[in-house]
Amino acid sequence: MSSLKKKATNGVIWSSIDKSSSMGIQFIFGIILARILLPEDYGLIGMITIFITISQAIVESGFSRALIQKKNADQIDYSTTFFFNFLISLLVYGTLYIAAPYIAGFYKEPILIALVKVVGLNVIVSSVAIIQRTIMIKKIDFKSQAIVNITSGITGALIGVGFALSGYGVWSLVFQYLSRNIMMSLMFWFFSDWKPSWIFSVEALKKLFDFGSKILASTLLYAAFQNIYLVVIGKVYKSEELGYYTRATLFKQIPATLVTTIMQNVTFPILVDVIEDNKRVKNVMKRSIKLTAFLLFPMISILVVFAHPIVLVLLTEKWLPTVLLLQILAVGAIFFPLNAINNNFLNAKGRSDLFLKLEIINTLLTLLTIAITYQFGMTVIATGYVLVSGVGFFTYTYYPSKFIGYSGIKQLLDMLPYVLVSAGVTVLSYVGLSFIENQLVFLILGTITSGLGYVLCSYFFKFKEMEDLKQIIMSKLKKK
Numbered sequence: 001m002s003s004l005k006k007k008a009t010n011g012v013i014w015s016s017i018d019k020s021s022s023m024g025i026q027f028i029f030g031i032i033l034a035r036i037l038l039p040e041d042y043g044l045i046g047m048i049t050i051f052i053t054i055s056q057a058i059v060e061s062g063f064s065r066a067l068i069q070k071k072n073a074d075q076i077d078y079s080t081t082f083f084f085n086f087l088i089s090l091l092v093y094g095t096l097y098i099a100a101p102y103i104a105g106f107y108k109e110p111i112l113i114a115l116v117k118v119v120g121l122n123v124i125v126s127s128v129a130i131i132q133r134t135i136m137i138k139k140i141d142f143k144s145q146a147i148v149n150i151t152s153g154i155t156g157a158l159i160g161v162g163f164a165l166s167g168y169g170v171w172s173l174v175f176q177y178l179s180r181n182i183m184m185s186l187m188f189w190f191f192s193d194w195k196p197s198w199i200f201s202v203e204a205l206k207k208l209f210d211f212g213s214k215i216l217a218s219t220l221l222y223a224a225f226q227n228i229y230l231v232v233i234g235k236v237y238k239s240e241e242l243g244y245y246t247r248a249t250l251f252k253q254i255p256a257t258l259v260t261t262i263m264q265n266v267t268f269p270i271l272v273d274v275i276e277d278n279k280r281v282k283n284v285m286k287r288s289i290k291l292t293a294f295l296l297f298p299m300i301s302i303l304v305v306f307a308h309p310i311v312l313v314l315l316t317e318k319w320l321p322t323v324l325l326l327q328i329l330a331v332g333a334i335f336f337p338l339n340a341i342n343n344n345f346l347n348a349k350g351r352s353d354l355f356l357k358l359e360i361i362n363t364l365l366t367l368l369t370i371a372i373t374y375q376f377g378m379t380v381i382a383t384g385y386v387l388v389s390g391v392g393f394f395t396y397t398y399y400p401s402k403f404i405g406y407s408g409i410k411q412l413l414d415m416l417p418y419v420l421v422s423a424g425v426t427v428l429s430y431v432g433l434s435f436i437e438n439q440l441v442f443l444i445l446g447t448i449t450s451g452l453g454y455v456l457c458s459y460f461f462k463f464k465e466m467e468d469l470k471q472i473i474m475s476k477l478k479k480k
Contacts, residue, residue: 018146019258022153027254029157031314033164033172039243039319041170046246047107047234048116050227055096055123057223059089062215064134065347066208073138077208079199082131089127096120107234111170118174122181129185132192148187156180214356215347221359228366229385232374241378247315248325248382252333255299259292260337271348282404285345286414292337293415294465298454301426302447303330309443325382332386335393338411342396345403354399362392417461425453 034042063081067073097117104112136145160176168175233242271284303310307327311319346355365388373384397408429449436442458466 018142018149019261021146021150023254023258025150025153025157029161029176030250032161033176034247034315034319036161036164037169037172038240039247040239041173041243042246043234043239043242044109044111044115044170045119045173046230046242047109047239048103048112048119049230049246050223051096051099051103051116052119052122053223053227054220055092055120056126057216057219058092059085059123059127060130060216060219062212062217062219063208064130064137065215066212067131067134068138069211069347070208075197076199076201077204078131078135078194079196080201080204081208082128082196083200084205085127085130086124089124093120093123096123109239115170115174119177122178125178125181125185129188131196132188132194135192135194136188144191148184148191151187152180152184155183214353218356218359221356221363224363224366228370229381232370233378233381236374237378241321244319244321245325245378245382247319248322248329251310251322251326252300252303252330253336255296255303256333256336259296260340271344275348278404281345281348282406285341285400285404285406288341289338289411290414290418291465292341293418294458294463296334296337297415297418297422298426298451300330300334301422302450303327305426305430305450306443306446309439309446313440313443324379328379328382328386332382332389335389338393339396342400345400349403351399358395358398361395362388365391417463421457421461422454425457426450429453 063085067077067081070077097120100113100116100120103116104110133145136142156176156179159179160172163175164172230242230246233245271281275281304327307323307330308320311323311326315322343355343358346358369384369388370381373380394408397406397411401407401410426446429446433442433446433449436445455466
């Protein structure tokens, strides 16, 4: 096995362990919290999400991607970026602190003043571990990241549930988030050999910022693209309704984020290594798209088809308005990991300028869609989100089509078999088991039969991805 392929294989395995475990922790404890807390608690957090997301993007300033993209990054680059990120985090938190009363006034929710001031501390806490995480990504060291993320996830979840059971309401979510990030930063320092030197180079900063600034602008636009819906819903509708929307979003993000993070973290450093060879780049892209579809579509199919029993069993009846929103938004989640892979292509080529252009186009499309749909209710807003995500996919695939001949249509055709098979077996499972009245039994059996049906069909239709996963697992078992 070649060195590059070995790195990719280990990267996929450990990244999968990391994200599946982290998502599992988030999912299980998220269900516990949702059963204890009220929809409006999640709505309050949803109102400030965009401000925290944008703040964290500003702190990182795109330097993480710039350092990964720079093949000969040295101690001067890392130390300069470390001190710059920390300084910016202090400035950003100060801005959030001052802006807190105005944010609360915008939504007419006084409690947001305190929430913004406490949640904003995460910006400083996260900034001190950005370089350690970046170096691990660059080395494709996902084993250490897995240990860090799983441990910190469990710590935050236990603290969040403890506060929820003690009657702290929305503050349970705040303390969960803050304690998780504190533990994460401490552990990144513990597991990393890298420590900052007392060096700061303006020249190094300028070179990194030339690439990173465009990534920053793109990230800011993307944060607006993803979270502007929360701002509009929080302003126009009740916090309870925003809670339903955020819960649907969290559910659909589980498979999308899981697959996206695995594929994005692994493919980006590999694309950087082979970026001069268009044939190899196209092969990496093609395999990534197919593996993404193979892993993602079964989960999306289950979310859409079994949405009602999922919400009823896991969240109870108070969350039932989430069902239709979940079914609609889950369809839009399909494009999230695909867009990330196509964006990795541009970042690996060092063309963050083109990445920025695409984000501007998609942000404008999002704003136009919201302006048209916001007054017609939550269902129409969610449908608009899916439509703009679909249109956005073709903008993100424009440059891969231009440079390596891998267009959006070709990518869709590569994914089609997985779409048809996953949707088919899930619908058949739902129909075949619909006579079962107990919703818990119906959900469990439906999920199992859908999964088994997909595996059997994968063998029958000889999906190469199934064989690849089997070989990876067998090789690891033999090694042990």
